[in-house]
Amino acid sequence: MTLAIREPMLPFRFFSANHTTYRAIMGLALSLPIALSVWMASRPLQALSLSDYRSYQCSSQGAGTKPTFKILTLFYNYATDFADYLCASTLFAKSYSGVEIRWRPRAYLSPQHILDEEFDIFWNRHHIVAGLVPEFSNYYRVLQQTPNYALYWISQDSTPQLSSDYLQGKVIGFSRDSQSQTHFLQPMAALKQAGINLNADQKKFYTDPSALYAAFKNREIDIISTAISQVDNLNLSTYYTLLINPEVPSGAWFIKNQLHHSHHRALECEIIRGLQVYAPLLAPLQQLSVQTVDCP
Amino acid sequence: MTSLGLSKPKGLIKLAVVAAASVFLIAFNHWLSLNYLSRSLAQQLRETLPNKIIEAGINESFHDSLNDYLVKRLNDDFAQLHVNSAFSAVQQCQVQVLRIHNKTYANSANAARIISLHWPINDHIQELKLGLACQWQWPKLIASQLFLSLLGLLMWTAVAPPLSPRRKQLLRALTEQGVNRRQAEQLSSKADGYSPRQEQALTLFLRSNYPHPSHYLAHLNTGGFKHSSPSVLAWLEFALRQRPKDIADAIAIAESPAELSLCPANSTVMVHGYALKMSSTPFMYYLWYAYRRRQNPVDGWFTNPPSNRPDRRADQEIIALMQRYGGHAKAINDLSEKGLRAKTLDQNRSKIKDELCQLFGEELAAPFLFESARDPQTARSQYRLALPATAISIHAPESTSTRIATPSN
Numbered sequence: 012m013t014l015a016i017r018e019p020m021l022p023f024r025f026f027s028a029n030h031t032t033y034r035a036i037m038g039l040a041l042s043l044p045i046a047l048s049v050w051m052a053s054r055p056l057q058a059l060s061l062s063d064y065r066s067y068q069c070s071s072q073g074a075g076t077k078p079t080f081k082i083l084t085l086f087y088n089y090a091t092d093f094a095d096y097l098c099a100s101t102l103f104a105k106s107y108s109g110v111e112i113r114w115r116p117r118a119y120l121s122p123q124h125i126l127d128e129e130f131d132i133f134w135n136r137h138h139i140v141a142g143l144v145p146e147f148s149n150y151y152r153v154l155q156q157t158p159n160y161a162l163y164w165i166s167q168d169s170t171p172q173l174s175s176d177y178l179q180g181k182v183i184g185f186s187r188d189s190q191s192q193t194h195f196l197q198p199m200a201a202l203k204q205a206g207i208n209l210n211a212d213q214k215k216f217y218t219d220p221s222a223l224y225a226a227f228k229n230r231e232i233d234i235i236s237t238a239i240s241q242v243d244n245l246n247l248s249t250y251y252t253l254l255i256n257p258e259v260p261s262g263a264w265f266i267k268n269q270l271h272h273s274h275h276r277a278l279e280c281e282i283i284r285g286l287q288v289y290a291p292l293l294a295p296l297q298q299l300s301v302q303t304v305d306c307p
Numbered sequence: 308m309t310s311l312g313l314s315k316p317k318g319l320i321k322l323a324v325v326a327a328a329s330v331f332l333i334a335f336n337h338w339l340s341l342n343y344l345s346r347s348l349a350q351q352l353r354e355t356l357p358n359k360i361i362e363a364g365i366n367e368s369f370h371d372s373l374n375d376y377l378v379k380r381l382n383d384d385f386a387q388l389h390v391n392s393a394f395s396a397v398q399q400c401q402v403q404v405l406r407i408h409n410k411t412y413a414n415s416a417n418a419a420r421i422i423s424l425h426w427p428i429n430d431h432i433q434e435l436k437l438g439l440a441c442q443w444q445w446p447k448l449i450a451s452q453l454f455l456s457l458l459g460l461l462m463w464t465a466v467a468p469p470l471s472p473r474r475k476q477l478l479r480a481l482t483e484q485g486v487n488r489r490q491a492e493q494l495s496s497k498a499d500g501y502s503p504r505q506e507q508a509l510t511l512f513l514r515s516n517y518p519h520p521s522h523y524l525a526h527l528n529t530g531g532f533k534h535s536s537p538s539v540l541a542w543l544e545f546a547l548r549q550r551p552k553d554i555a556d557a558i559a560i561a562e563s564p565a566e567l568s569l570c571p572a573n574s575t576v577m578v579h580g581y582a583l584k585m586s587s588t589p590f591m592y593y594l595w596y597a598y599r600r601r602q603n604p605v606d607g608w609f610t611n612p613p614s615n616r617p618d619r620r621a622d623q624e625i626i627a628l629m630q631r632y633g634g635h636a637k638a639i640n641d642l643s644e645k646g647l648r649a650k651t652l653d654q655n656r657s658k659i660k661d662e663l664c665q666l667f668g669e670e671l672a673a674p675f676l677f678e679s680a681r682d683p684q685t686a687r688s689q690y691r692l693a694l695p696a697t698a699i700s701i702h703a704p705e706s707t708s709t710r711i712a713t714p715s716n
Contacts, residue, residue, distance in 0.1 A: 027469045040462035044455035048332050051451065052339035054392035056400075059351050064363035064380055086366035087373045116365050188366070215429075218361065220368040222429045241368055 066113040067091045071104035082112040083120065083133035089288045090114055096285040103281055117190040125150050128267050132282065136262040139190065147265075154266035155283055158293055160238045162197050164253040165227070171234055171253040173205035183209065184223045184232035187216045192259055194223060198236035201255045280306035321464070325456045332452035337443070340397055344390070345420035345439050348402065352437075357426035360407075360435065370408045378404045378412050385437070396448035397441050406436040413438065467492075473506070474498045480513055481520050494524040501527065507540050508532040512554075515547040522554045531558065538565070538671075542579055545671055549581070566698045567675050569594050571632040578667065578675050585662050588638045591629050592655035596677070596692050597699050598628075604696035610682040610689040611653070617646025649687075656690065 027033035067090060068079075080097060084090055094110040097103045103110075120135055125144045132154060140147050164171035171177070183202075186194030194217075202209065215232050217223040220241075227235045228245050242250055264286060270279065283306055360377060367373055385402035405413050405421065415421055418438025425432050470478065477498050481491035501509060505527050512523040526532075532539065543561035550557040563580025570576070574590040576583050585593065600607040612618035622642045629639050641651070656677055663672035678693040692699060 025465060026467045029469050033466065033468050036462065036466045040459045040466075043462070044328070044332060044459040045335070047455050047458075048336045048452060049339060051394050051396065052336045053343050054390050054395040054397075056344060056347060056351075057389045057391045059348070059384075059388070061355060061359060061384055062380060064359050064377060065365070067376075086368075087363060087376060088367060088369075091376060114363075114365065191366075217429050219364055219366060219428075221364060221370050222431070224368060225431070226429060244369060 065115060066111060067094050068109060068111045069094050069098035070109040071098050071107055072101065073104055075108055077106060077108040080107040080110045081130045082110065083124075083130040084112060084114050085117065085134060086114050089292060092288040093285050096288055097282065100281050100285070102277060106278060117188060128269065130267070131270060132264055132266045134262055134264050136192070136260065140265060149268070151265040151267055154264045154279065155286055156263045157261040157289075159258045159260050160240075161257045162193060162236055162238060162255040162259045163242075164198070164201075164234055164236055164255055165242050166234050166251045167227075167230065167247060167249065168233065168251070170251040173201065173207060173253070175207055178207060178209065178213065178234075181233040182213050182215055182231075184226055184235045185214060185216050186220065186223060187218055192261075193237055194220060194235070197255055197259060201236075276306075321460060325453070325460050328456035328459065329449070329453045332455055333448055336396065336448060336452055340395070341420050341439065341441065344388075344397070344400060344441065345422050348388075348437075348439065349422045349424065352422070353424055356435070357424060357433070360433075361426070361428065371410075374408050374410050374412075377407060381437075394451075396444050396451060398444045400439060400441040403438045403440070404435070405438045406434065408433060471499045473501075473509075477509070477513075481524075484518060484520055486520060490521065494521055494528070497528045502533045504535045504540065505532050508535070508543060511540065511544050511547055515551060517547075517551065517554050519554070523558070526558055531562075535562075538674075541671055545667060546581070564698070565674060565694070566700065567597070567692070567694050568700045568702065569597050570702065571628070574632075576663075576675075578663065579671070581667075583662070583666055586658065587633070587635055588629075589655050589658035589662060591625060591632065591634045591638070592652070593659050594632070594701065595625050595628055596656075596690070597701055598624075600692040600694070601696045601699055601701070607691040607696065608680065608682070608689040609652075609691065610685055611649040611687050612647060613685075613687065614649055617648045619646045622647035652690070 027036060069091075071077075080103070082090075082094065084093075090112045094112040097107075097110045117135070117139065120133065120139070120143065122143045124130065124133075125140070125147055128150055133151075134157070137153075140151070144150070164173075183198065184194075185198065189195050215226070217226060220237075223232075223235060224237075224241070224245055226232050228247065236255055239252070242252075266279065266282070363377060364370060364373055381402075381404050388400040388402065390397045390400075402422070403413050403418070405411065405415055405418065415436075415438050418440055420439040422437040422439060424435040424437070427433070474495050477495040478491050481494060482488060486494065498509070508531070509523075509527060512520070512527075517523065532543070539561055542563075543557065546557035546560035547554075550560070560580045565579055566577075568577035569590075571590075571594055574585050574587050576585055576590070576593065596609070599609055609621070612621075625647065626639055626642050628634065629642075645651075660672070660676050663675060666672075667675075674693055676693060677690045679688050679690050681687075682689045
């Protein structure tokens with residue numbers, strides 16, 4: 012130690028060479044244990060591994076080396092119920108080790124997904140699927156048509172009117188997703204048809220429907236477009252409607268052709284029975300779904 | 308602790324300091340670990356989790372059932388968080404969702420830290436509240452912080468402040484004389500606080516090369532010589548010279564009062580605690596002057612008789628003393644025949660002075676000798692013992708045999 016001298020004949024104790032050294036060593040005696048304690052307390056956590064919250068997986072009974080049944084849908088609601096139904100099915104367990112269901116934005120589905128037959132079934136609109144791969148029927152076909160629904164303008168203040176006078180100073184809420192029929196394409200088309208050009212500050216765009224409905228309920232926006240069943244869930248005291256389109260096609264569940272053989276009939280029927288978990292969502296649309304497979 | 312040579316109270320104090328420092332460090336480490344983990348978790352999650360939650364809610368109209376799903380998945384993901392270091396005392400942690408999208412799932416009572424994440428959705432701030440709880444490896448935490456406290460104490464006690472030149476000299480002297488290092492440190496620990504008189508005393512002691520410095524240092528360390536007069540130190544110097552092997556005796560002599568005690572039984576005087584056996588006749592005159600000084604505390608002077616007329620009254624006093632205490636017959640006869648002459652008095656005072664000065668030196672002896680003045684009536688010299696009457700005693704000295712020094716004349 013260059014800072015301290017060691018006295019001869021004093022084997023155990025060090026005497027500081029001067030007061031500065033002594034103060035420095037005393038400072039070190041105080042700060043070193045604290046610094047080491049701080050160092051110990053600052054050890055990092057193992058890297059966090061967050062799973063994908065846009066998908067859900069379950070295992071069938073007696074899962075083995077069989078393939079996983081893959082489903083693509085648009086939103087979380089009832090997705091896990093659907094997957095769980097299939098996983099619980101003994102019939103399903105004979106062919107699949109489990110189910111993976113993903114919910115993604117409409118734009119997620121790509122031609123490559125269809126060509127690779129990435130998903131065993133998926134939900135989307137006809138025109139989107141046909142637009143992606145015109146020959147999609149080589150790969151997929153419709154398993155079940157989801158019902159059409161009536162779309163309305165909704166206001167909490169007065170009956171909506173498609174006139175410039177009425178819309179003066181009013182703000183309409185839309186979805187940011189330009190593929191959304193309900194919250195973008197249909198209302199935009201209706202406005203266009205009525206010859207109404209809204210100012211930029213009369214249009215407000217929302218990330219997802221829940222944000223749009225919350226904003227409408229809080230009166231941050233005056234008008235939205237949606238189905239009546241959705242408005243009922245908002246628990247508004249009063250609201251006013253104006254029909255936009257009585258028959259908006261909602262879309263369909265598409266199934267991989269490979270499954271659509273006669274010996275898979277029982278399996279497809281099981282899937283269709285599983286899709287009944289969506290009944291609470293579809294029933295208010297007051298249109299019966301169209302089944303393309305005859306099931307007992 | 309005992310290996311450091313600590314006295315019991317000091318050892319207990321240091322033990323208490325280590326205990327207090329350990330408790331502080333344990334609490335500090337516990338508090339800081341939780342703070343660090345919650346902060347680093349918040350930092351990691353802030354970058355990824357809001358986006359994952361937003362994506363999970365895509366196309367969702369209402370979040371109620373999604374919230375339940377997210378809470379379950381997040382709680383599963385956060386069920387076992389490990390710290391990536393063998394040095395951490397954290398065994399593992401869990402994070403639990405307390406609140407998401409304005410819905411409460413658990414209360415924060417069990418959470419050691421709360422992590423709040425916020426993100427905007429269309430001008431609305433969304434909040435996710437997470438509760439962090441950790442389990443600890445308590446033996447590891449306690450042992451590590453105890454070790455750190457001991458390390459600090461070791462540094463604190465192993466390194467001493469710089470030595471003053473005086474203490475350095477003292478330590479060196481002590482160790483050279485074979486005193487072990489620990490004792491040397493203890494003995495010299497008060498050296499820097501010595502008064503100037505103690506410093507001088509220490510110099511004298513060191514110069515004496517007395518083989519057991521602990522004896523005189525123990526005396527100095529308990530306040531010996533702190534407020535001593537310069538004459539005490541002069542007496543110490545004398546005593547150390549006379550009693551080089553008996554430090555306790557030397558100290559006793561130095562610290563004795565400036566008193567004169569005469570013991571006629573053996574013609575011994577005790578000067579400042581030091582016994583001196585005198586020649587018989589000068590002692591008898593010393594005794595006679597002492598009696599006179601004690602009998603007349605205010606005055607006590609005795610004027611020398613004129614050179615042509617001996618004093619025939621005072622000679623009887625001296626003769627009586629000599630007869631009582633075994634004075635020389637020749638001296639008694641001289642006095643009887645010739646009476647008390649000025650010359651005899653002068654000669655005996657001179658002998659007294661010689662005997663005292665020879666042993667003590669003039670400086671030390673002076674206060675115990677005579678003072679003189681001119682008798683205003685006769686214009687002759689008068690003499691008396693310089694000490695006040697109260698500082699003079701006449702008795703048979705007790706146990707003086709060991710302190711008697713025979714003047715070498």
